[in-house]
Amino acid sequence: MISQKAKYALKAVMALARSDAGQLAISQIAEDENIPKKFLEQILLDLKYHGIVASRRGKAGGYALCKSPEEITFGEILRIVDGPVAPLACLSRIAYRRCADCTDEADCEVRRVFASVAEATRAILDGTSISASLRPREKKIGSLLAG
Amino acid sequence: MISQKAKYALKAVMALARSDAGQLAISQIAEDENIPKKFLEQILLDLKYHGIVASRRGKAGGYALCKSPEEITFGEILRIVDGPVAPLACLSRIAYRRCADCTDEADCEVRRVFASVAEATRAILDGTSISASLRPREKKIGSLLAG
């Protein structure tokens, strides 16, 4: 299960990727995506610290993506918000931790099975960019048709 | 991340599958697999309620598998102990819950990406039985060679 926070983060980043001006205020995103505003503030700040988004303060302020949506993957966002993308700590690449109950890691059947789960999951999450998963919203389709 | 509890459950079931007599006492499993005994009690009781194992009380008591190891999958154990095998509640088959923040589920990009993660994960976990992942331990290899 991914956290609510991670889901909000993904939605927010996608909203930025979709926006015409490339910039949106927190309250705009919060409203559009049904995310509690104060919670979203924290999330975006976190994404900013990790170089995913940039911010501008003041009256015409807001958030924008730092890189193109093609370069941002689901895996990247998830690791920032939820931590390791691994079903077991002993399978994490960024936060490996030995299991206290395993005498021999190489001999652990559980680990072997979950290693393939991890591999499959990573293939998808690190292989899917924000833009790849994006598709226009109804409103936007409307404006495209009109334009 | 799967819980420690689920990992213990899998290890315990595998220990039973591996055992010669087909039956083991809680304390035996706890010792062999480095699992806190009182915690393991709860786990096995839970597995018993779900028809995975059966118990016998008293002096010659212990736990045994209810079905053959070929019929028990990783997914089955995980669902009992950790709940749904799904990255999002809106993708769970056994415990579906609508997301409060989604106006249209069919239009949710996050959901679409994680649907494929769920599919890949289930393919592995529901396709791998306890016996399939099993392999003899050193001790057992020794006794096989000796016998």
Next chain:
DNA sequence: TTAATCTCTATCGAACCGGTAGAGTATGCC
């Protein structure tokens, strides 16, 4: 100067996690 915006730190209740405690009950064996 004012209004809108991001920034930062603190706090909070509820749930979950990983376990521990202990009294109770069944069974086998002498």
Next chain:
DNA sequence: GGCATACTCTACCGGTTCGATAGAGATTAA
């Protein structure tokens, strides 16, 4: 019968995480 060895059941507990909420502060445009 009595005892040792199991499983059974309920309760509890400290710590952490989750999903927020609160509010004061800093920055900027107009």
